[in-house]
Amino acid sequence: MAGLTKEQRAERAAEKLATAQVDTNTPAPQAPQLVVMVTDFIAFPGAPTTANVHPDEVENWKAHGWKETE
Numbered sequence: 001m002a003g004l005t006k007e008q009r010a011e012r013a014a015e016k017l018a019t020a021q022v023d024t025n026t027p028a029p030q031a032p033q034l035v036v037m038v039t040d041f042i043a044f045p046g047a048p049t050t051a052n053v054h055p056d057e058v059e060n061w062k063a064h065g066w067k068e069t070e
Contacts, residue, residue, distance in 0.1 A: 037066040 004012070034052040042049065050069075053061050058068065 036069045037061050038069055039064075039066045041065050 032055060035055055035058050037051050037053050037058070039049055039051075051061070051066065053066075062068075
């Protein structure tokens with residue numbers, strides 16, 4: 001089987017370049033901003049009183065007595 005023609009090589013190079021440009025223009029996924037929460041209730045000696053909580057879980061933590069910091 002014969003090798004690629006000049007046109008085919010140029011076409012493949014253009015496709016690779018286009019793919020590379022699309023990849024560099026895609027922003028990297030960013031981690032969600034966490035919410036800092038505190039509690040006055042110490043569940044056991046040495047228990048944490050602050051937590052970094054995902055925004056989707058804030059209401060669950062509030063139900064257990066935690067509060068958002070200002």
